[in-house]
Amino acid sequence: MSTVNETNRLASAGVTLLPMANKSPKAQPDHTRRSERSRRAILDAALELTGESGYQRLTIEAIAARAGVGKQTIYRWWPSKAAVLLDAFIALGEEAAEGEAGLPDTGDLAADLKTVVRATVDELNSPRYDAPSRALAAESVVNPELCAQFTERVLEPQLQLYVRRIRAAQEAGQADPDADPRIALELIVGPLAHRWMLRTLPLTHDYADAVVDLVLRGITPR
Amino acid sequence: MSTVNETNRLASAGVTLLPMANKSPKAQPDHTRRSERSRRAILDAALELTGESGYQRLTIEAIAARAGVGKQTIYRWWPSKAAVLLDAFIALGEEAAEGEAGLPDTGDLAADLKTVVRATVDELNSPRYDAPSRALAAESVVNPELCAQFTERVLEPQLQLYVRRIRAAQEAGQADPDADPRIALELIVGPLAHRWMLRTLPLTHDYADAVVDLVLRGITPR
Amino acid sequence: MSTVNETNRLASAGVTLLPMANKSPKAQPDHTRRSERSRRAILDAALELTGESGYQRLTIEAIAARAGVGKQTIYRWWPSKAAVLLDAFIALGEEAAEGEAGLPDTGDLAADLKTVVRATVDELNSPRYDAPSRALAAESVVNPELCAQFTERVLEPQLQLYVRRIRAAQEAGQADPDADPRIALELIVGPLAHRWMLRTLPLTHDYADAVVDLVLRGITPR
Amino acid sequence: MSTVNETNRLASAGVTLLPMANKSPKAQPDHTRRSERSRRAILDAALELTGESGYQRLTIEAIAARAGVGKQTIYRWWPSKAAVLLDAFIALGEEAAEGEAGLPDTGDLAADLKTVVRATVDELNSPRYDAPSRALAAESVVNPELCAQFTERVLEPQLQLYVRRIRAAQEAGQADPDADPRIALELIVGPLAHRWMLRTLPLTHDYADAVVDLVLRGITPR
DNA sequence: AGCTAATCGAGACGGTACGTCACGTCTTTAG
């Protein structure tokens, strides 16, 4: 994952140590010839297997077998099972998200946040998303490279939606203009993530509402 | 880990399926004969190795080798490397904590919380604690049994200290008596955990202070 | 076994490295205090287990468990599982043999040999003796110390009975006085053992008779 | 080993329990891709190690290490260390035997048999052959599957040479046509094997000669 | 009859090897 991207970054920046030998250690495979069929099969298999028996028991060999694919085809395009799962998870998100514009803006910040936050709670509690997202979260805690990819491609785009919605509220005079939207957002997302990850207490709509209420009380203009 | 406790719980509750055969599958080893020397060596080795090369590369075999111990001695007393590390981490905490009474109570809730929260930030940023606590957190995300142990033995005791301090503030009239201390606490701890786990942004004293301020604004009596 | 005997041999030969310390490495246990009950239980368990699952799967731990005995009680008195089995096998033979005088002597050498040889065939084919005697034979092929014990205590006493009977026949003029009884005996016993050990062809009474006939034709006076 | 052959035998005989599922438990590895280099290294290592420290102390791990090979490469092609050693022993024999036609036939049966039998004695006494052949013999005594392979691939081909030579002698009128060559042969080979295996007395040329003489006296035409 | 020393059942311990699984690399054959 990092390997692929770093190499790409370097290559596209024209950074090569040897005149015509940017293939020296390991040439990048030719993306134009890549089999889309295999790619989909691999991502699907990774999601299925993670759901069936968990990330710990997920193996590259099992993915290859389930996808009807040679192991090398996985190693050629991904650096680790975590990277496969990340791509699979993103693909999963894209299916669902189709044309999602951003957070709703009805003019009522509290209502809009609760709408979104309840949806997030439902997603985290749904079996379809639970296993892969837990896997990616856990791996991210312990694997900085994967974490960077995960936050960059999945998490931050989501968080920026909150930032935008809160800024809009500030401009509309519904929130204290001195409050830092980033911190406000983390006060909403952090507690939900905490309950979900460490299972301290059940993650419910009521809890989500309470969190939003408390935070909004903190950033309401006085 | 959970196995041990559940078995004990069931046994002490008189719940046995076969009249006198609660020893059938695998008798518990005899704790009175346990070698304290080996136990310490194992916990120390687990911490050292986690610090040196990370949890992923941590191996039961390496722990055994470093500790000068047979593998079976580890498997006899712990069900997984995660369980070993949890015990090691708790032992590590006990050394440091010696006679720690609870959160300070100077009468100024904001100041007291900031004191504690800054200390937590320092601890999370210290190399000594970083590797093992990340490992346990990551494992907990994905392993409910370990998670239960982790929250029960490490996390919740800490969180209860916050609950007590906030209650004291409520009784002293410094905090809204209708606010739920549990939720307030999670609004403080959750965001810190989120930044630490997913490395979205640096985890600093300033951030901690800002979180505390925002939350306190939410529960200050009006 | 070898350990025990070598120690004894050295000790009785007055070979000691330290003046009064022939107990230095490992004192012999006190035979007068030995528990007969445990000894029997161990020998019985060894035979049973060998019969049930074969010598290869026989373990000291299983013997101890079956016999209701500590492992140390076995290690105290025997140097190896082969030695245990040898003692067990000898005890088994003694039960059967009670007061057996030697080979029959009806005056007809051929008939007498066939009687004995058929009985041997039956014994080798009986499940009771098969497993332990195969185990001891196999071990003897590969373990000279055990082999020495096995031949000295089991095999040779049997073979000497043949020698005596053949000598008697020579004195009675029924066999060539120049023939070597030892070689004659081995020509009878060797082929039976060969068939039994390597299972080349079935070991039957007819085969035994044919062997005896052929050998006797070789040593009949001309 | 036996598994492979039996499966093949059954399959080629059309004996299958399930219609098209003779691949269910574990597909045979692909013999065309087998590494000859590894095969040789494994067989050599097995012989060396058996010679150095005996069959009992021979381990699959040691073979793999010495051969510079993964354990799995051994387990993929052989079911046990005994099977490895059998193949190694056969390879050893093939080197020596190159173009060996059979027993010599000078017209003098006694002389020819003594020539062969003395050579066998020398071989059994040579350190090069001693350890592996003892190991295989011992294992065969106790392991019927290996025994079947051993007799089929090593022992019987040798024995058949005797049968042919004795038949030739019968046809030439030098031996009793009524004598059973198989039994005669076993009377020669059995005693030698017996002395060698159980070390009752030294295995010498003189003994071999005496055995041949005695047997021939039994089958000489009267 | 009481003392004392060895044996006993039990089983934890440091080890070695087992046979299996999965890794990531490499090679072969087919398209």
Place this chain on the structure above:
DNA sequence: CTAAAGACGTGACGTACCGTCTCGATTAGCT
């Protein structure tokens, strides 16, 4: 050239036994 297939060297897994050791609790044999 990619892809499926899968053999290979490597290394960790969790288990089974090894032979040694340390624990009370018998249990003799000798005062």
